[in-house]
Amino acid sequence: MRDILDAVASGDLSPAEAEARLVGYATTDAGRFDAARERRRGIPEAVLADGKTPAEVASMAMAALETTGRVLVTRADDAHVAAVTDDLPADATVDHDERARTLVVHAPDFEPPDLDATVAVVTAGTSDAAAAGEATVLARAVGATVDRIDDVGVAHLGRIVDHLDTLRAADVVVVAAGREGALPTVVAGLIDTPVIGLPVSTGYGYGGEGESALGSMLQSCTVLSVVNVDDGFTAGAQAGLIARAISGARDE
Known part of the structure; x- marks a missing residue:
């Protein structure tokens, strides 16, 4: 503790950095940033922009950059x-994905994690790209290599069959699908890799806001796990944790 206090007194450490080291979080006007989350959970803390003003998001982002060397903002609009x-x-x-509504910032001296593991992120259709993009950003933030396979829905099964080699080579697969949400079940029946179903709020009429896709994935007769509707964050984070465990085993 004395070393931290001396570093603050000499100007080598900011008060926010000192607080983060001592208690694990940094306090801002907009809330508390969990600077220790990646060390504790293996997943970096993200700033959810939904429900926050642009100024509040900026305040949290600066705390993230100062204490961890990077910023991850989700559900961000142009003002954020x-x-x-x-x-x-x-x-x-700076890496801004307008469709996924994510913003990733790295300080110049930040060294991103690098896992010996691959996550495949699959979309049934182009309309599923926003949720899949959020999952991609999270898996990459954890350090996994990400292979994207897009627009391979069940309306033409030949499209997914064409990518079986890539799917079988991956360590974990995230499959985003709307409408009836059938693609994750199909993929899980073809490979021996863990599959995470990501239901998306695309479709017509009754059940078209993701309810049908979610129900279909929960009732899958092939083994897979399922996250909430449009929850690319959790799908990507869970895939990243699996990839992290696999990479750790390979390093032993």
């Missing part, structure tokens, strides 16, 4: 992105 990027140092790297 502008507020964060306006406050960034000039040498930070």
Whole structure:
């Protein structure tokens, strides 16, 4: 503790960094940023922009950058992105996925994790790309290599069959599908890899907001796990944790 206090006194450590090291989080006007989450859970803390003002998101993002060397913002609109990027140092790297509504920022000295494991992220249709994109960002943030396979829904089974080699080579697979949500069940019946079903709120009429896709995946006769509707964050994080465990086993 004395070393931390001396570092603050000398200007080598900011008060936010010191607080994060001592108690595991940094306090901002917008809330508390869990700076120790990645060390504790293997998943980096993200700033959910939904329900927060642009100024609040920017405040949390700056705390993240200062204490962990990176920022991960989800469900961000243009105003959130502008507020964060306006406050960034000039040498930070920025990756904004407008469709997935994610923003990833790295400090120049940040060293991202690198796992010896691959996550395949699959979409049944192009309309499923937003949720799948969020899952992709999370899996990459954990350090996994991500292979994307897009627009291979069950309306033409030949499309998914064409990618069986890639699916079977992956360590874990996330499958995003709307409408009746059949694709995860089909994929899980063809490979011996863990499959995470990601129901998406696309479709017509009754059950078209993701309810039918969720119900179908929960009732799957092939073994898979399922996250909530449009919850690419949890799907990508769970896939990343599996990839992390596999990578750790390979390193032993």
